[in-house]
Amino acid sequence: MMTKPFGKAGDVSELVSSLGWLDDDVSSVDGEDSSDMRGRCGLTTDGLEGSTELCSDDMEEDEEDDQEMIGPNGEELPKRRGPKRKKVPKVRHERVRVRRVKANARERSRMHGLNDALDNLRRVMPCYSKTQKLSKIETLRLARNYIWALSEVLDSGRSPESLGFMEMLCKGLSQPTSNLVAGCLQLGATPMMLNQMEDNPPYGSLEASHLLHVKGFKGPSYDHPSSGECSGGSPPYDGPLTPPLSISGQFSLKQEPSPIEGERTYTAPHAGHYLSSHHYPASAMGGLPGGQAGHALFRPSRYELPLEMAFDSFAPSHMVPSQMGAIYSE
DNA sequence: TAGGCCATCTGGTCCT
DNA sequence: AGGACCAGATGGCCTA
Numbered sequence: 001m002m003t004k005p006f007g008k009a010g011d012v013s014e015l016v017s018s019l020g021w022l023d024d025d026v027s028s029v030d031g032e033d034s035s036d037m038r039g040r041c042g043l044t045t046d047g048l049e050g051s052t053e054l055c056s057d058d059m060e061e062d063e064e065d066d067q068e069m070i071g072p073n074g075e076e077l078p079k080r081r082g083p084k085r086k087k088v089p090k091v092r093h094e095r096v097r098v099r100r101v102k103a104n105a106r107e108r109s110r111m112h113g114l115n116d117a118l119d120n121l122r123r124v125m126p127c128y129s130k131t132q133k134l135s136k137i138e139t140l141r142l143a144r145n146y147i148w149a150l151s152e153v154l155d156s157g158r159s160p161e162s163l164g165f166m167e168m169l170c171k172g173l174s175q176p177t178s179n180l181v182a183g184c185l186q187l188g189a190t191p192m193m194l195n196q197m198e199d200n201p202p203y204g205s206l207e208a209s210h211l212l213h214v215k216g217f218k219g220p221s222y223d224h225p226s227s228g229e230c231s232g233g234s235p236p237y238d239g240p241l242t243p244p245l246s247i248s249g250q251f252s253l254k255q256e257p258s259p260i261e262g263e264r265t266y267t268a269p270h271a272g273h274y275l276s277s278h279h280y281p282a283s284a285m286g287g288l289p290g291g292q293a294g295h296a297l298f299r300p301s302r303y304e305l306p307l308e309m310a311f312d313s314f315a316p317s318h319m320v321p322s323q324m325g326a327i328y329s330e
Numbered sequence: 331t332a333g334g335c336c337a338t339c340t341g342g343t344c345c346t
Numbered sequence: 347a348g349g350a351c352c353a354g355a356t357g358g359c360c361t362a
Contacts, residue, residue, distance in 0.1 A: 099348080104339060106349070111337075135335060 126169060127184035138177045145169045 118136055122128050125142050134142065149168035152158045158165060166185055170178035 108338070
């Protein structure tokens, strides 16, 4: 990944300076810390370049140390009292810089690991596409809902094909994401699913979330992930990771309070709210809009379709807009 | 142009 | 001392 110039480092140091953090007195606290702080001045790209300009201010201050202080009106100010500030050797600055560069690299690596984990999480969500990634926050919300919904299936025998299941999945999600999830669950073996077949490598460590598809899950009778073959091994890859559910049940407008988000209220449905924003995943239509290379993040609003088209593709034949109340309502 | 999302840098804190 | 983790700041990219 390319590194970017850290353009505001100078601004920060200015701010810090204006706050007096770079005052001479700082040197009496800890030489390394103060030099570390001053070392931010002039940091450019990743701290890899610009090492020569690093801490140039610091050196200038060192020189000022030996000069007479001049007041705002040109008058001579008394020489600063107190212990003479130690000159921080360049070697130390270099050490600090190297430490910072290494820390940056570690931090990048750490964040990449975090993003990889998030990607793995995306792959086991009910709607996954390599080319249309859910945002981080939406991924986490959907994962939470997914766990919650699957737990409900296990505990209460609620059918994963019920509207309630999808409602649980969509609670708290943005409307575009809700629409995406709803679309995925209803479309079954859609182009998106085919896309996943191609996109997904064998990936078995999170099989619990595939249970609806992989194991032909029908309800509580399914082996709990904590037992049997699902407990420790990695079952062979068995098709798309997303459970290709088809919502065959009648939509109801019943709103249940969320046990995991009590503060959120889902009010009475707005007529035609479901898919009302016309947001529609292009991959569900069999392809992505061209161009826009380099930005894989899911931008649902880019894939707008007229509401009628969306319904034609999403909704079961028996479903009418008036029945599709507040899948998502906020 | 505003807003959302992201990657990166950074300093602070805690732990080993 | 150094690494992991965290949160704030910042700028880039993209879309509406």
